[in-house]
Amino acid sequence: MNSELVISQADGRPMYLQLIEQIRRRIAAGDWPAGYELPSIRVLAADVRVSVITVKRAYLELEREGVIVTRQGKGSFVADGEDLGRRLQQRELEQHLAAAAELAYTLGLDVETLEARLRETHEHIAKRRA
């Protein structure tokens, strides 16, 4: 397998988190559909050149989130959930909103100002995409 995942050394986050995020994105984008078989832990480790324990941890976390399922002796697969891709994108949105709210709080912006800024940004993007 030619790796579809890449670990960045300039990324401040731990390697297992980088793996989790890239796998989530593959699934959210629909590249890895429900039932898709993920590479085995050792194969992915060799492929990305990270330790087996790091890949194991990423897979465990994804299992706990219900994103993948591991069948003993069979391998790991993308979970069947209804609209898993969409749900993952929703989650990402929530994280970004939380980060924005946090920053606004630090800057002392009130919720009306934040709302106005979000509307502005949204209009800007809608125009660009139209």
Add this chain to the structure above:
Amino acid sequence: MSERTPNGDSPPLRERAAAASARAAEHGPVIELDGVEKSYPYFRLQDVRMRLAPGEVMGFIGPNGAGKSTTIRILMGFVRPDRGEVRVLGHPIPAAQAAAKRHIGYVSEEMRLFGQATLEWHMRFVASSYPGWDAGYAKMLLRRFDLRPEQTARRLSHGQHVKAMLLLALARRPRLLVLDEPMTGLDPVARHEVLSELMDIVTDEGRSILFSSHHTQDVEQISDRITFIDRGRVIESSDKETFLERWRRLHLELPAGGALPVHPGVIDVRGGGRLSIVTTNAFTPELGAAYERAGARVREIQHMTLEEIFVAEVMASRKESLA
């Protein structure tokens, strides 16, 4: 598969016991060091312990002169410890080192090839002494490492020399690879080639690697376990994820005139005034909550790289010994 002999009897006890011990040797720990000590006039290795399981990669780190090479020499049977137990692949060391070494590939910085002989000559020489030699794999490694078999050893650059030594060790397909500073002096491309090869080896769950290195980035990337040694003592030997997870840097904002509460596991505090940066090796989410309860605001919680942990750990232990 049936274990019965053609006449329907179970295999004799002795055979079954031998088979069981062979299985234990394959599934038991690959390296076991317990309470290992060795004294030299100006250096003492104390209570060194470590365990490595099949299929695992262990990164062995520590400053210069910390005892990495001495420990490796002890587990290879080159140096007899004053005290303690050493088993490699189930064999007691140094007593049964010959049996263990059949399955160990060892490369150290100090080893040299015969200058006037070609790489091909070395390959034939190793192949003749080890029945496990895999000629096809050796050929593939020549290509991957960009080496030419007709080259004489003395014409090899440092990087080529290291890769040639690795090729000779890897192509034997040993169950355990012991590499003393294998990445030293390699350029980024050569390091990338070597790391890829090492990770390829452990796609086989039965093979293990112990490597010492100053290159913390390589260690962080491919190790399942990390053993950290400083001034002859093992400071830490645990799985990498647990090890990294315990270390964090917290950026705190204190209320005016507020003092930073003292928590165990905090090994460094930077900054004065209202902004403090706290380094801990015993992080739990509770620590952040405790600072918040004391009136501080946690602005950021950062993970740390192995390199940063390495420096923080050694600096902290030196500060302690000066105090």
